[in-house]
Amino acid sequence: MSNKNTKQPGGVGGLSQSFFDASSKAYLSDPKNKLACNALTASDWEKVVGNNEEIRSINPSFSKKLLPDMKSTSQRQSGRCWLFAVLNVMRRDMVTKYNLNDDFELSQTYLFFYDKLEKCNYFLENIIKTSDEKMEDRLLSHLVDNPIEDGGQWDMVVNIVEKYGVVPKYVMPDVEPAKFTRRMNNFLLYQLRDYAHELRKMHQEGTSIEVVRARKEEMMETVYRILAIHLGEPPQTFDWKVHDKDKKFLSFPNQTPQQFYNSHVPTNVTDLVCIVNDPRHPYGCTMTVQMLGNVQEGRSVLYLNLSMEDVIKYAKKTIDNNQPVWFGCDVGAESNVKGQGLMSTELWDYDSVFGTTPHLSKADRLRYGQSLMTHAMVLTGYDEDSSENEDKSKDEPSQWRVENSWGDDHGDKGYSLLKKKWFREYVYEIAVHQDLLSDEHKAALSKQPDIELPPWDPMGALA
Secondary structure, three states: OOOOOOOOOOOOOOOOHHHHHHHHHHHOOOOHHHHHHHHHHHOOOOHHHHHHHHHOOOOOOEEEEEEOOOOOOOOOOOOOOHHHHHHHHHHHHHHHHOOOOOOOOHHHHHHHHHHHHHHHHHHHHHHHHHOOOOOHHHHHHHHHOOOOOOOOOHHHHHHHHHHHHEHHOOOOOOOHHHOOOHHHHHHHHHHHHHHHHHHHHHHHOOHHHHHHOOOOOOOOHHHHHHHHHHHHOOOOEEEEEOOOOOEEEEEEEEHHHHHHHHHHHOOHHEEEEEEEOOOOOOOOOEEOOOOOOOOOOOOOOOOOOHHHHHHHHHHHHHHHOOOOOEEOOOOOEOOOOOOOOOOOOOOOOOOHHHHHOOOOOHHHHOOOOOOOEEEEEEEEEEOOOOOOOOOOHOOOEEEEEEEEEEEEOOOOEEEEEEEHHHHHHOOOOOEEEEEHHHHHHHHHHOOOOOOOEEOOOOOOOOO
């Protein structure tokens, strides 16, 4: 006798047979659906859904463009974009200061090593702090999910650079585990979860906090060893020797990473503050995210939430001051950055292929998990809007030039084009010099955060 379930589709709230009959009939009644199916099942999604008219409209001309054009960098298969972006900002200033070649780079692996190390310690400290919480609670589930991912936030950049300085790339070059981080991260995460279990067990057994922290120090020695084996041990001192564009030889012996940063890098990361656009919350307020950070004794993440009009104004003003802009965005949304290097809300023609186009506001995309910050890059130029406007200071650029860190085989030799409306919809934060801010906005940043977001909030996403 068969035990198979022979129930027919239907029931309260279920999909009935009449639903399937009606859906199939509607699908087959329009020949366009079969054409779309044939095209999509036999070709690349972007080629079918792509709006060719929008793609053909690309004009990589910019009325304001920062020079020199730096050679593109590549983070390979890693999530180090935020570190590449800040170092791309720094190296541009250094190239100008020392007349260096456009392929000059600072070491991303150096900062990556210390960020990983500090994140591991930050995680274990949070485990100690939450030892009384149940493992089933949302907070613990969040903490152990992925505490050492490759990405980061602007204030985390500041913490690492201020504590450890920077070094030229040849001093600590990219190695395979830095380019392809999955294996290293998986092993390290397993080790950290093992340590988290041990620390929580020690607490439950009544072990004193002094003994627990002493054990944590031993754990961190092992973490250091794991990272050093994967990435190499960071240098304590080095000689900086380089030829400039005119073949002049520059030599600065016996530099520490901190000395090199303070003496040779014009960019001071502590002068920059993080401006965000989160329409779920009042503009003008400051926000932080609970348990989001890397350096235990470092500064907490602090956002000043402003309207897109203010974000655009400060980004444009920074470029007008001949400085690039570190920014975070949802790079995968309505973009083909790895192809033509275009970010545009008109890029995909959903209606022609599927007969529908989803519509959510920026705030609702955050609320429903449709969008969040996923990538950091650098704005290096813009093109003025051609519309008539007597007050040119209020002009919103029609498009922005973007320096990415995905190599030079996409866009304009690694540079992308970001359209006006896309900027408003999918750019979430920028780092700008605090001197550019209005007195009102400076004052807002000088006080305690108005809002503390939970650790799992989308504004806690790491670029």
